Amino acid sequence: MAPNDKRDDSRPPLRVRRVSLDTGRENVVVISRHSSALRPEIFRGFSRVELRRGSKVVLATLLITDDDGLVGSDEIGLSEPAFRRFAEPIGSLVTVSPAAAPESLDAVRGKIQGRAFEPAEIDAIIRDLTHYRYSDMEVAAFLISSASFMTSRELLALVRAMSVAGTQLKWPSPLVVDKHCIGGIPGNRTSMIVVPIVAAHGLTIPKTSSRAITSPAGTADTMEVLARVDVSVDEMKEVVAACRGCLVWGGHVNLSPADDILISVERQLCIDTGEQMVASIMSKKLAAGSTRLLIDLPVGPTAKLANATEAMRLRKLFEFVGDQFGIAVEVITTDGRQPIGNGIGPVLEAADVMAVLANETDAPADLREKSLRLAAHLLEYDPQLRGGAGYARARELLDGGAALKKMQEIIDAQGPSTCRNDVGRLSFDVQAADDGAISEIDCLQLNRLARTAGAPIDKGAGIRLFRKIGDRVEKGQPLYRIHAYDQSELDLAVAAATRNSGYVVGARQGLAVETAP
């Protein structure tokens, strides 16, 4: 490509300026249409440029401005991510040239035409991705080319390349257990109960979690109501050394950074294949140093997996990858027809968790049972424990208060929470429109309603459920209560709930119509 020939010193360099533009994960730079060093016209057809200072090189997407106030003719404006990553002071001199696409993109073009990737090609792609050399569009090209088919060899190479691209944790114990749920079910904060039980037993369980992306609460958002979660790798190691377990946000730990980039683009395009999900999860678990892994696959009409066939296909992929990398993976399918627990939203979910740990009488039984069951699976990894004794041991640790004590230790070790932890004072009760038994609850709609009410940004916003599937209600009785901090957000959520409460009372609506005539 011609651009490479222009990587020279004959053009005057430009001075770095910081431009307050948050451009997400993509590096963006701005130059003047009257730039002294560059002729923007020659960039017609090249939206990517290369910034160079000494041996430091950054690729970025180029915008052009006529506003001298934004960027002068001898300057280059770096958006926030580009400025952070280039990490050179304001006023530094840099040379700028049109950038050729990363070489690894050739392999993506081959894949688009139906070739399979070689492992070395996947290594190069993940390396370029991790160093922010791919534009969002190029990331999309990689994802889509892989979405149509991915061979076993490609999947393994992808997991391996992603797992070694960032932090790789090592633990003193050869037995490092972990659990992961593929998400989609409101409530369902089992990790916050399973980790204290398992750690109280004495197994190592260094849990990192994500924040909510499209849901009203991630485990990290919920734990944050109780303790600090944005801890560094070293702090995380100290917590685990002291407590055997932790419940931290993965964001500062930098496990599988390529995964974060891929997910940000998958989300924008709403593409999500089994292989990519498995690569995402398994690369993070490998990087986290887990040796025993329990995967929770909720199945239900509004869950991520609609039926047992889909769940089985995904289970086999997890098992295959686990076997190849020497992680003992156990995959269980769980009931994903409705939320787990009564709260949806960080504060409300944290309350459910603490009620279960404290053995309160009104603690949600489904959350307790599911957590015990998952903890039992993990405890069975302990060779000291008699086969089949996991459940009894989990119950002993929970009922006897050891789990609550462990949770308190973890909270103390991670440090105090600094965020608001009151339930949204503004509320509205959504009532049953008919008499009958609850036959369906739409997980997607409840997630939407809780987000509309302000979760997860407003920690105390969300939904408290009064009824679950099978419960009988009479017309006018409350199904759930929406909580919010902000009146306009409550109004929006109420309006949306009035259009679609997410609950079906009586027979399925479809069947009801059929029997009407």
Place this chain on the structure above:
Amino acid sequence: MAPNDKRDDSRPPLRVRRVSLDTGRENVVVISRHSSALRPEIFRGFSRVELRRGSKVVLATLLITDDDGLVGSDEIGLSEPAFRRFAEPIGSLVTVSPAAAPESLDAVRGKIQGRAFEPAEIDAIIRDLTHYRYSDMEVAAFLISSASFMTSRELLALVRAMSVAGTQLKWPSPLVVDKHCIGGIPGNRTSMIVVPIVAAHGLTIPKTSSRAITSPAGTADTMEVLARVDVSVDEMKEVVAACRGCLVWGGHVNLSPADDILISVERQLCIDTGEQMVASIMSKKLAAGSTRLLIDLPVGPTAKLANATEAMRLRKLFEFVGDQFGIAVEVITTDGRQPIGNGIGPVLEAADVMAVLANETDAPADLREKSLRLAAHLLEYDPQLRGGAGYARARELLDGGAALKKMQEIIDAQGPSTCRNDVGRLSFDVQAADDGAISEIDCLQLNRLARTAGAPIDKGAGIRLFRKIGDRVEKGQPLYRIHAYDQSELDLAVAAATRNSGYVVGARQGLAVETAP
């Protein structure tokens, strides 16, 4: 998706501000992190927003700023393309909400998973594309999903949808001829000779051309040295009414606007499939009202098509689509081993063209011969002409001066050129490193060198060739001369030519190395 629920009037609207950012074809808007109407945090995970004023709706990609000077808390900054397309005055009040992806993207997701598109789905995609509802990333998703396979039914639906998305030209004559070359060969400005010949004969040939994208000159760039080319649809019609032919830039005529969008993304990703090339060309020719079409496919080691097999596959695709839409398509393969003519770059190529039209003795014979051959094919479409008489008639029109006279008429009708038309005064001769016969010329490298020297922006920059394949040279004799307006650009081009002249003298370099030991 939650975003839809937020399309409400309860949030205060924002005032439109114009932000001087040229963001290419993509709509981009900027809001303050302290926005009064929006909480940027809720956009985490939604990079696309919807601007609404009355019934007018525009989708855009969102950036966030902390700079109150750029965008205030009650404002929304519209980048240049967004401001132009939204077309509301500065200070207008607009409501802004997170935008769901266009519905037609569901079909793209299906295609990624291996489904074929229904024609109605392709219609919807092209409609959304043409209305700038797709982000660049979403355009990429469509292109890549289609690059792995495209059925005949899909290809036809795509051509149809693209051809009706913009201007559709109609001509009084049922016989409207056109020619098109898929590009890649430096020089090769046959259209500027073929059009005057064919128009002088009396056939209608309304030629629109593109500017260079990755090459040192497009037909529009070269014609611009001689006449105005950025004419409107109405002006183009007047020129054709007066002269039978024209040579204008397609940019203001808006034929197949979806194609321009697709090409801008294909170029960034360097993906280019036969089906997409055929859809691009045929949609433009259908929209242009052509009824007889000659396609020139140059074949050579550094051409777009490397061998006869690739050319045949493409030929069949063109023929198939032409037959379905009632355009008589004739596809010929031509020698694409080296540049056509002696000049590379707008001014130098225009000089070649005028030398051929004026029958100058030193006019490039290859450009003359190829143009005559192409013109002959087009003239054969005239039912009045005796079969096989095309070539003789073309030669008669060229040799007799009718073609030159017609070119002058077209130039006068389109109006005078306003651009610089002197050959770059700064020059450097690249010399043969060995004695021998020229065995290979790398079209890609010569294109790169001419661009590095400043073409097509600097009209008089480029390359003048002194030798072609088969010519004998002695060491030190000049192979070609690089011209430039700008010393630093000349230096860059010379440095690049010193590394790789693009010429092979004697046997192939690979073979020479093999015989060395």
